Amino acid sequence: METIEIKTPSKSYPVFIGRNTVRSLTDFIIGHYRLTGKIMIITDEKVAGLHLHTVKESLSQTNIPICEYIVPEGEHAKSFDVFYQCQSFALSENLNRKSVIIALGGGAVGDVAGFVAATFMRGIPFLQIPTTLLAHDSAVGGKVAINHPQGKNMIGVFYQPEAVFFDLDFLRTLPPKEWRSGFAEVVKEALIQDSDFYNWLLSSIGNLNDLTEEKLMHMIKRGIEIKAAIVAEDEKETGVRAYLNLGHTLGHAIEGLLGYGSISHGEAVMTGTIFALHLSQRRLGLDFDMQRFISWIHTLGYETTIDRDDKKSELLSFMKRDKKNVSNIITFVLLQKVGHPQMEDIPDSEILDSLSLMYSGK
Amino acid sequence: METIEIKTPSKSYPVFIGRNTVRSLTDFIIGHYRLTGKIMIITDEKVAGLHLHTVKESLSQTNIPICEYIVPEGEHAKSFDVFYQCQSFALSENLNRKSVIIALGGGAVGDVAGFVAATFMRGIPFLQIPTTLLAHDSAVGGKVAINHPQGKNMIGVFYQPEAVFFDLDFLRTLPPKEWRSGFAEVVKEALIQDSDFYNWLLSSIGNLNDLTEEKLMHMIKRGIEIKAAIVAEDEKETGVRAYLNLGHTLGHAIEGLLGYGSISHGEAVMTGTIFALHLSQRRLGLDFDMQRFISWIHTLGYETTIDRDDKKSELLSFMKRDKKNVSNIITFVLLQKVGHPQMEDIPDSEILDSLSLMYSGK
Numbered sequence: 001m002e003t004i005e006i007k008t009p010s011k012s013y014p015v016f017i018g019r020n021t022v023r024s025l026t027d028f029i030i031g032h033y034r035l036t037g038k039i040m041i042i043t044d045e046k047v048a049g050l051h052l053h054t055v056k057e058s059l060s061q062t063n064i065p066i067c068e069y070i071v072p073e074g075e076h077a078k079s080f081d082v083f084y085q086c087q088s089f090a091l092s093e094n095l096n097r098k099s100v101i102i103a104l105g106g107g108a109v110g111d112v113a114g115f116v117a118a119t120f121m122r123g124i125p126f127l128q129i130p131t132t133l134l135a136h137d138s139a140v141g142g143k144v145a146i147n148h149p150q151g152k153n154m155i156g157v158f159y160q161p162e163a164v165f166f167d168l169d170f171l172r173t174l175p176p177k178e179w180r181s182g183f184a185e186v187v188k189e190a191l192i193q194d195s196d197f198y199n200w201l202l203s204s205i206g207n208l209n210d211l212t213e214e215k216l217m218h219m220i221k222r223g224i225e226i227k228a229a230i231v232a233e234d235e236k237e238t239g240v241r242a243y244l245n246l247g248h249t250l251g252h253a254i255e256g257l258l259g260y261g262s263i264s265h266g267e268a269v270m271t272g273t274i275f276a277l278h279l280s281q282r283r284l285g286l287d288f289d290m291q292r293f294i295s296w297i298h299t300l301g302y303e304t305t306i307d308r309d310d311k312k313s314e315l316l317s318f319m320k321r322d323k324k325n326v327s328n329i330i331t332f333v334l335l336q337k338v339g340h341p342q343m344e345d346i347p348d349s350e351i352l353d354s355l356s357l358m359y360s361g362k
Numbered sequence: 363m364e365t366i367e368i369k370t371p372s373k374s375y376p377v378f379i380g381r382n383t384v385r386s387l388t389d390f391i392i393g394h395y396r397l398t399g400k401i402m403i404i405t406d407e408k409v410a411g412l413h414l415h416t417v418k419e420s421l422s423q424t425n426i427p428i429c430e431y432i433v434p435e436g437e438h439a440k441s442f443d444v445f446y447q448c449q450s451f452a453l454s455e456n457l458n459r460k461s462v463i464i465a466l467g468g469g470a471v472g473d474v475a476g477f478v479a480a481t482f483m484r485g486i487p488f489l490q491i492p493t494t495l496l497a498h499d500s501a502v503g504g505k506v507a508i509n510h511p512q513g514k515n516m517i518g519v520f521y522q523p524e525a526v527f528f529d530l531d532f533l534r535t536l537p538p539k540e541w542r543s544g545f546a547e548v549v550k551e552a553l554i555q556d557s558d559f560y561n562w563l564l565s566s567i568g569n570l571n572d573l574t575e576e577k578l579m580h581m582i583k584r585g586i587e588i589k590a591a592i593v594a595e596d597e598k599e600t601g602v603r604a605y606l607n608l609g610h611t612l613g614h615a616i617e618g619l620l621g622y623g624s625i626s627h628g629e630a631v632m633t634g635t636i637f638a639l640h641l642s643q644r645r646l647g648l649d650f651d652m653q654r655f656i657s658w659i660h661t662l663g664y665e666t667t668i669d670r671d672d673k674k675s676e677l678l679s680f681m682k683r684d685k686k687n688v689s690n691i692i693t694f695v696l697l698q699k700v701g702h703p704q705m706e707d708i709p710d711s712e713i714l715d716s717l718s719l720m721y722s723g724k
Binding site for chain 1: 449450454507518520599723
């Protein structure tokens with residue numbers, strides 16, 4: 001088991017990565033929350049069927065009463081209604097300020113459970129057990145939120161967990177789409193911060209279906225280290241943390257346009273990353289083997305084009321509503337070179353023009 | 363105009379108190395948010411009719427676009443629905459991370475507006491313009507929240523404003539009930555921290571309807587100073603901040619039982635304070651002239667008894683649900699002597715027994 005310490009101005013906490021880390025959860029809880037009245041696990045329908053039993057069995061050794069609340073799968077978990085239902089359930093179970101909320105699941109479960117923990121009685125302790133590769137990114141750094149029909153993650157706070165338990169065994173049940181979703185964030189982390197890591201990914205990862213434990217461990221660990229360094233420097237996204245949004249400006253717009261959940265977050269981000277790389281070549285003269293990149297991620301199973309030519313203006317207006325924008329001009333994370341991101345304001349006309357490059361058959 | 367600097371671990375900010383402080387608001391905004399895209403004022407129906415025009419006129423000098431959202435009066439503003447409507451309105455008005463939310467109103471408006479500001483896009487700047495005496499307490503210290511049918515302020519966060527503008531001119535329109543509501547918190551602040559201030563109140567304030575500006579200023583300033591000192595020491599209520607809950611354990615239960623809004627917060631707290639003083643005499647041998655105290659606050663127009671003898675067990679179960687409780691035993695803030703509070707666990711039987719003292723005709 002490996003441990004990475006996340007140090008933010010508001011809190012420091014460990015991320016445990018390895019096999020069977022869920023066993024360490026029990027020791028952690030006994031060590032930190034011996035007097036806790038209750039543990040509330042928030043998980044989704046699918047993960048409950050796969051892993052809830054294991055987690056509860058492990059937690060039973062703490063002798064602390066456990067209750068669980070099952071939310072819908074994926075982005076459907078991040079609605080106002082589900083948020084309210086979680087709060088009502090917590091109250092009906094008599095949770096108090098010494099209770100602990102555990103998020104067991106992917107990014108969506110972590111987001112809603114974290115927002116519940118952050119706001120229940122003005123904040124109670126919160127632990128993350130990510131069960132997807134994507135959640136290696138979302139479980140670290142304290143961004144928690146729910147969606148509004150007018151935009152993703154529009155309502156939330158920064159709220160750090162007390163610890164993150166990343167159990168590699170839980171990843172074995174993931175479908176290919178989920179591997180792609182998570183791997184897109186790993187690629188993003190490499191692109192913005194570490195060209196050696198990017199080259200390692202490009203040469204070592206030819207297939208997401210049979211990753212060795214060694215490769216998986218390296219990929220997750222390096223990804224989290226990159227994120228941790230950025231979050232340590234800028235917890236509340238007033239500066240460098242924005243670089244983590246490479247690919248997300250268009251990515252969020254694609255998710256919004258298609259309806260949250262109909263495309264995985266990471267797959268949308270990968271399309272957004274290609275777009276950002278195009279813009280980087282055009283605006284900043286990025287020296288990058290685009291053909292090799294596109295061919296590589298195509299092999300990994302990603303779509304590399306956008307289907308619907310007629311939706312350009314809608315994508316543009318979704319991007320304008322992105323919460324990172326503070327004016328009418330859309331700001332993108334671009335790359336000068338791999339490992340060297342910078343923010344660039346891009347005029348609408350150039351966005352529309354470059355979007356054409358992304359459409360299939362053009 | 364007087365200025366008190368509030369220093370918390372997460373933020374330092376000024377509280378301006380005096381006549382016409384709303385004029386300073388304009389200078390503050392020009393000084394701090396010149397590049398702000400938009401100002402959103404959240405206020406309630408009543409305050410909008412009385413003071414919105416003054417505030418908007420003053421803000422017009424900033425040349426920043428202004429939008430306003432009117433919420434229902436009192437605790438009705440603190441519902442999930444209103445919270446959601448505020449968020450939707452903010453999105454439809456294209457507020458972004460550089461926008462500013464202003465709370466113009468009493469404690470309820472400040473609570474919901476603060477929670478909207480804290481959670482909109484994970485937190486945008488927030489200014490308070492309290493228009494009630496009660497809000498001298500609630501506008502300082504960063505507690506923001508909405509209510510759940512199962513309990514008051516159950517869903518919220520700690521989120522400090524950027525500044526508070528307390529304009530004494532706005533208090534002139536308050537009805538007697540609102541003066542009583544706010545004055546109860548002033549009495550509480552004196553009781554937990556400053557016996558000289560308590561004696562000054564007792565000898566100087568014989569009528570809430572004709573306070574001189576000098577008395578009003580002294581009372582508000584000293585109250586805020588007491589609160590500021592406590593919040594500086596314990597922003598997130600892990601220790602001494604809990605003393606500010608003197609009278610609130612029973613007070614919240616009375617509000618909950620009667621339905622939020624049917625009794626003013628401070629009036630309920632005053633009844634709770636009498637109860638806490640009774641318990642303090644009984645448990646801690648508090649030396650206190652209870653008869654003089656009750657006669658004084660009776661003169662000021664407060665009810666000093668509880669009406670409904672048959673609701674004791676319901677009051678008890680409301681108190682058990684209070685978010686300050688972390689076990690099945692209810693913890694009260696009591697006084698060893700005036701200015702020296704301490705926390706005490708009180709068994710249910712003793713609570714029920716002492717509650718009998720509070721019923722009219724007994």
